Amino acid sequence: MNEIDRLVETLKKPERKILGMMSGTSADGVDLVLTTVGGCGKMTKCVVQRAEHFDYPDDLRAEIIDSMKANVLMRDVCVLDFKLGEFFGDCAKKFLGNEKIDLIASHGQTVFHNPPSRSAYPCTLQIGDGDIIAMRTGIITISDFRIKDIEAGGEGAPLVPHADYILYSSENESVSLNNLGGISNLTYIPKNADEEDILAFDTGPANALIDLVVRKYFGQSYDKDGTLSSKGKVNASLLKFLKSKESDYLLKAPPKSTGKEVYNEDYLPELSLDPSDILRTVVEFTAWSIYESYKMYVIPHGLDKVILTGGGCMNKTLVESLRRYFGKIPIEVAVDWQWREAKAFAVLANELCCGRSANNPKVTGAKSRVLLGKISLP
Secondary structure, eight states: OOHHHHHHHHHHOSEEEEEEEEEOTTOSEEEEEEEEEESOGGGOEEEEEEEEEEEOOHHHHHHHHHHTSTTOOHHHHHHHHHHHHHHHHHHHHHHHTTOOOSEEEEEEEEEEEEOTTTOSSOEEEEESOHHHHHHHHSSOEEEOOSHHHHHTTSOSOOOHHHHHHHHHOOSSOOEEEEEESSEEEEEEEOTTOOGGGOEEEEEEESSHHHHHHHHHHHSSSSOGGGTTGGGSOOOHHHHHHHHHHHHHHHHSOSSOOOOTTTSSTTTSOOOOSOHHHHHHHHHHHHHHHHHHHHHHHTGGGOOSEEEEESGGGGOHHHHHHHHHHHTTSOEEEOTTTTTHHHHHHHHHHHHHHTTOOOOOHHHHOOSSOOOOOEEEOO
C-alpha cells in the first residue's frame, strides 16, 4: 500500500489512534498522549490510553530559548527546526515501541508569534517540522495548526477552545479551563453553551516571567512546587510598576493573544532587590493579571469554577495567590493537568480528518472558519 492509499484508508476510519504531541512556551519538553478518537464535532469521543513527558536535554532547551530572542540568526532557527523534528520523532518512536497507530498530531515548538493585534503583517512559526517527524517514525503526521487561522485574519490562537468545547462543556456549570504554560490562556464555556457562546484568549504571562527570574537569579530552570517564591515578600513598588506596564494589554478586549515576544528579559527592569522578593512579586503579578482578565471579561457572565492545567498549576505559591484573588469561586487542578493540550491537538487532527473546520472565529478573530493542520506523509 502506498502512502496516498494509506492516507485515504485512515481518513475513512470511524475511529483513529492518534498520538498528540505538545511543546509549550515554557520549552521544558514535549508531552505525548496516545488517544483513541472516534466520531467528529460534538459527537467526538476521545479516550486517553497512556501519556508521557520527555524533557529537553539542557543544550537543546538552551537553543530553543535562544531562538526566541530578537537577535537570533535565521540559520540557527533552520537547524533547530530539523533538530526538533528529529527529537520529536525519536520521542514518538520510544514512546510507541512496536504499537501501530494511525496519526501523529504535533503542535511543534512556537518560537515566534506575531498576530494581527501586534503587526500589520502577522505571522507565526512553530518548529519541529512535520515532514521530519513523519520520515523519522513512518507515521502520517499533522502539524502547523495555526497558520490558516492567521491567514484568515485571526490571531492563530487560542486553538484549543474547539477541543475544550467538545470535551469539557457542561449543561449544569459555567466553567473556565485555564492553562498555565509560559502564557496563561483560558477557555470559558457557559453552561449549556453552543460553541459560539464560548470565550477564549491569552490573559498574559503564566510561567514566562517566573521562569525568567528563576533562571537569572537562582540558576534553575523553574520554581519547583513554588518553593523559591514562597520564601520572598511582595515588593509594592515593583508590583505597581508591573501592573501599570500590563494595563494596555488587560484593557484590550478579546480576541487577543500574546507570547514571549512580550514577556521576556525586556519586560522586567533592572532591579537591586532581594531575588526572592523579585520572584515572589512576579508570581503575585502573574496571579493578579490572570484574575483581572476574569474580572473584566468572564466573571460578569457567571462562573462556577476554574480548572487549572499546565505546569504552572504545580506552583503552590501561584495557585494559592490565585485562590486568594478568586475568593469564593473554586480553583481546581485538573486530573489531566499535564496532558490537556496534547490531547486537544489529537482532537484537532481528527477534525481535519473529518473535513471539519476547527478554529472559532469569535475566539481568534478570523474572518471565517478554516481547516487546521498540514498533512505530512512518510
